[in-house]
Amino acid sequence: MILAAVLGDPISHSRSPRLHGHWIRRHRIDGAYVPLHVSNDDLLRVLDLLPGLGFAGCNITIPHKEAALAVADQVTDRARRIGAVNTLTFKDQMILADNTDGEGFLSSLDAGADWPKDRPAVVLGAGGAARGIVDALVSAGVPEVRIVNRTHGRAEVLAERFDRCVAQDEAELGDAGLLVNTTSLGMEGQPPLDLDLAYLPDAAVVTDIVYTPLETPLLRAARERGLATVDGLGMLLHQAVPGFEAWFGVRPQVDADLRRAVLG
Numbered sequence: 001m002i003l004a005a006v007l008g009d010p011i012s013h014s015r016s017p018r019l020h021g022h023w024i025r026r027h028r029i030d031g032a033y034v035p036l037h038v039s040n041d042d043l044l045r046v047l048d049l050l051p052g053l054g055f056a057g058c059n060i061t062i063p064h065k066e067a068a069l070a071v072a073d074q075v076t077d078r079a080r081r082i083g084a085v086n087t088l089t090f091k092d093q094m095i096l097a098d099n100t101d102g103e104g105f106l107s108s109l110d111a112g113a114d115w116p117k118d119r120p121a122v123v124l125g126a127g128g129a130a131r132g133i134v135d136a137l138v139s140a141g142v143p144e145v146r147i148v149n150r151t152h153g154r155a156e157v158l159a160e161r162f163d164r165c166v167a168q169d170e171a172e173l174g175d176a177g178l179l180v181n182t183t184s185l186g187m188e189g190q191p192p193l194d195l196d197l198a199y200l201p202d203a204a205v206v207t208d209i210v211y212t213p214l215e216t217p218l219l220r221a222a223r224e225r226g227l228a229t230v231d232g233l234g235m236l237l238h239q240a241v242p243g244f245e246a247w248f249g250v251r252p253q254v255d256a257d258l259r260r261a262v263l264g
């Protein structure tokens with residue numbers, strides 16, 4: 001039996017057990033994926049114990065994404081650039097660490113829309129989620145990534161980490177090909193994001209990492225403006241693919257069945 005887990009604090013809200021559980025059943029794998037509530041103090045001890053208990057790896061979520069980077073024996077270039085990890089694989093007595101958030105974001109975007117890669121991208125927010133997305137956009141060859149954040153200093157710090165990135169006070173949308181919300185604005189219980197989309201070119205694509213609700217006020221405004229949109233659930237689903245493949249040996253599909261299973 002192959003085991004995998006997601007480690008976080010809190011952990012009860014995580015949709016990852018449902019997601020991986022769906023794939024385990026679909027592929028008739030003798031395995032299980034379990035949520036583990038792990039405090040900061042226990043993280044190292046738990047990571048030490050898991051391989052011996054039959055765990056092939058785990059996902060890492062808030063608040064351990066940076067701490068797990070520090071304990072890994074091997075870290076992918078992208079995880080190092082981002083400064084955080086979300087996927088650990090236990091192999092040959094070593095911990096291999098990766099960050100698949102950016103890949104998940106790009107896969108979701110590519111699957112959901114024909115977005116113009118030759119135009120500037122505008123990223124709203126400068127937190128942990130923005131780092132993975134900015135790295136993915138720069139790696140995808142976008143000519144410029146404009147970071148707009150409530151706290152301008154954080155946008156500047158993020159822009160300095162990556163090539164072809166600038167921090168802006170106000171979103172310049174007139175020539176943009178992509179608008180991405182990485183803040184929690186628009187999430188259930190949060191205020192909506194207030195941005196005038198009138199100046200976005202008709203070919204621009206709007207996407208959100210928020211997926212509760214699936215259609216955020218930003219995505220609704222974009223749709224009403226006639227723009228293509230991609231919701232935030234796809235990123236969650238696609239970021240899980242590399243870990244599942246590494247642990248269970250099958251590359252799983254992201255499809256409508258999976259979306260239904262995760263939304264439950």
Ligand code: ATR
Nearest residue numbers: 125126127128129130149150151154182183184185
């Ligand atoms: P995550 O890891 O999910 O990105 P985070 O690091 O806490 O979480 O970042 C949250 C992002 O949402 C930040 O860019 C934050 O802006 P600040 O850097 O100014 O805090 C942004 N954010 C959260 N609530 C916001 C609000 N009410 N208005 C504008 N931006 C907000």
